[in-house]
Amino acid sequence: MTAAVAQHGHVEAPRAPKTPRDYVLKAGWIRAAWMTCLFWGIGLGLVLIFRAWAGWDPLFDWSVITVVATLTAAPVGFLGGLGAFDYWVRYAAGSPTVPEDHSSHGGRTWSDYFRPNTDHKVIGIQYVVTTIVFFVAGGMMAMIFRAELARPGMQFVDNQTFNGLVSVHAALMIFLFVIPAFAGLGNYVIPLMIGAPDMAFPRLNALSYWLLPIAGFMMLLSFVVPGGAFATGWTSYAPLASDQPLGQVFFNMGVQWAGASSIMTALNFLVTIITMRAPGMTFWRMPLLVWANFTTSLLVVIATPFIAGSQFFVMFDRIMHTNFFDASGGGYALGYQHIFWFYSHPAVYIMMLPGFGIASEVISVMARKPIFGYRLMALSLMAILVLGFSVWAHHMFVAGVAPWLRIPMMVTSMIIAVPTGIKVFSWLATVWEGRIHFNTPMLFALGFVSMFVIGGLSGIYLAAVPIDIHVSDTYFVVAHIHYVLFGGSLFTIFAGIYYWFPKMTGRMFDERLGKLHFWMTFVGFNVTFFPMHWLGTQGMPRRVSDYSPRFGDWNMLISIASFFLGMSIIVFLYNMINSWVRGAPAGANPWRSKTLEWQVSSPPPYFNFDELPQVVGTPYEYGVPDARHAVFNGDRTTQLEEVHT
């Protein structure tokens, strides 16, 4: 990438007063509304024409209409109405386009956040805020089923609702919160960190964000269709899932939209990181967050098509009466799990590696020390990437896989502990003898390291086949995944949000409320999830609305702790909203960090760098006298000769 940024003639679209006709026809929410309806009608028409032509009965098959019209055509209409495809449609139709049209770039007013915007900083904030909305929704579902689980027997909800709540909770948290929240933080930070003016494909970036609310809305919408929400768990195993009420297809299709969004973002990250690094930013000078998102993006583009395939197969079995997973028709029931976990195990790393990156940034800056063993940290990410594709069957040790497969997959799963261990020990060594600033981002980062160690250790139990046979599908697994995804991913997401909050908003959050949030989360989290370990080993299976009365007392404690944990979010939301509105100005670099995103104003200029940075060293040279990560054109006189070192 060149220094072209500064020389661009930015074309601002003239903002002429709108006529009523403009309101209806120009890209926006009004056009989105009528185009959604129009495309739904087109989808309905297609189904009816084909069914009438083929002479199929019934003509109105709602499970087909739902998939084609409601879950496929209508969202395309919505995106078209918002204007996500305008440029491409104009280009494809041969109409004149404006090559340097930046009218859709940048967040100047609040309404710029409610339309397809090509500025990665706007998109990053859109992502983070949207994912927090779904996080709160998923969390409320957890509150409802924890209320049900407080006592044995049935109190508040019936079985169908319970299974639905558990399933939608997990699906939202995974597909609409953890994965896209990291994508959002990465979206905001990566171009800044590597010295780029934006992502490589800004329009694709805008589109990838807008797929997300569609996916989340679909999953929530499943609660209001006949038969209730999808209730087969987030794993949605066939053949159970092939023969469920209509809500199931909202999961099958929701995953497609969220997955497409992930793949687009990952491609964008890869191309951006490979081609748009500032001069002098070699791979070995990239911050570890960039490394982490680079490996994560590779995981996403390789693995995500597999879950898309698995969900399509389930839908084909349901709608077209194929027999991919139906044994009575010659299908292979276990095939679903192989395909599903071939994505969903790497997905665990998709949900973890960006968190490793955030922890590395925060720990190095707050301990005022270089990352210990930088190259090994980057290489261990690559090791996890490669190994991550060779362990999927450890989710299936009791599922009836070929017996010979179990020992090799146990060994590869165990080996992953080695690169993961390297990372944990390197963070500890980074903290050692540092000058530790014990503030909110650092609390969450260190909280992450300690909680993730527990999650990693319980992972060893689950990799050891004989123990796994005993604890598989029990609350031990529930405890493990929450130590990994809550203690791991969520803690780093919070660390990242607090760390970059000053950069995104230009304001400082309330440190005391941040600390309160951390300690409420830390205590509530451990009291909620730690007892689940022994509930599982003692004999409580997961995904049950009712359980043996002997587990009643621990479940009561867990439910009370989970409500406390739920309340901690109120502190977080209050702090974020209040500080965004009236927090103290943060300044460009409140943490005295060396990485590039802190070398520009908060919030950064619309095109990030008014002067192109020249990278001259690694990003973590704390305590090294006169060390620089980058110089800007203005002070080129200093150490340009270092570029090639």
Next chain:
Amino acid sequence: MRRGSILQLVGLGILFGGAATLVAVLIPWLPPVASKQRDRIDFVFWFTTGIAIAVFALVAAVITYSVLKFRVRPDDDSDGPPIHGHTGIEIAWTAVPAILVAAISVVSGVVLVQNDHAGKNHMDVNVTARQFAWTFTYPDDVSSAQLRLPLGRPVKLHFRALDVIHSFWVPEFGQKQDAVPGQDTSLVITPNKLGTYPVICTELCGLGHALMRTSAIVMKPAAFAAWVREQKNAANGPPGDAGKAAFASNGCASCHTLKAAGATGTAGPDLDKLPAYAKQAGKPLEDFVRESIVDPNAYVQPGFPKNLMPSFATLPKTQVDALVAYLAGGPK
């Protein structure tokens, strides 16, 4: 590092290790052991726990020590020492975890092979899983809804699923296996303690998943042989007995109440009130009972969810007839 700080660090390590050990010892982590396989699984569990406690103590001690010792005031602008790495230490913390997980893998592998070995003298039991009940079929075609096993003899369970995936687990036996449609799976259990233990379905299998429970009864070998004889006689006896046997062996009791059979399930309608239900449905009692067995959704008693009860149309006609006679005849 000074000697004093090493002592403090070791002290913290002992503190965290001790606390973790107390959690491991004081909490009853594992249910009572009732099979040889569980004995071996428990060994792997505690072997892994020993290593886990050591790793946890180390990490917790280092984090706590660092936070206590190296913390600075917010206005402190100084930087830490510029240490970039240390090859020796990095090799050590790559190698040591590798050795530890290798040890766990070896122990696990050995135990897995032993636990999968049924031996020559084993008994085969066929297990049929359906929404939401288990049926266990022993040699000589005796079947039951509760699993009965003779003490001390290895048993190989062969699983078959009729509809969706289910999973068989008895925590006291420690062994678990999914039953997968269209696929044969098996599991070896050698019971070594008399008693009655819960059988739990651990794979989400639909609305009634949480209710898909029965029990495993470990009996003295002589008592087991006597029970098998008794069952064989009942199946060949008068129709009432055949109906009662079919009621028991198809797991009806897990959802329904029926005084005569000692069934107390509450997920489905109370079968002692069948005549009243038949009147509500507007059908003759016998037809109504038959329809409710082979096509349960034709009439669903208000207050109970649709699609909860699976169809039993796949049962042999003799069994359905026996069941209808048993239920409609006013069970004695």
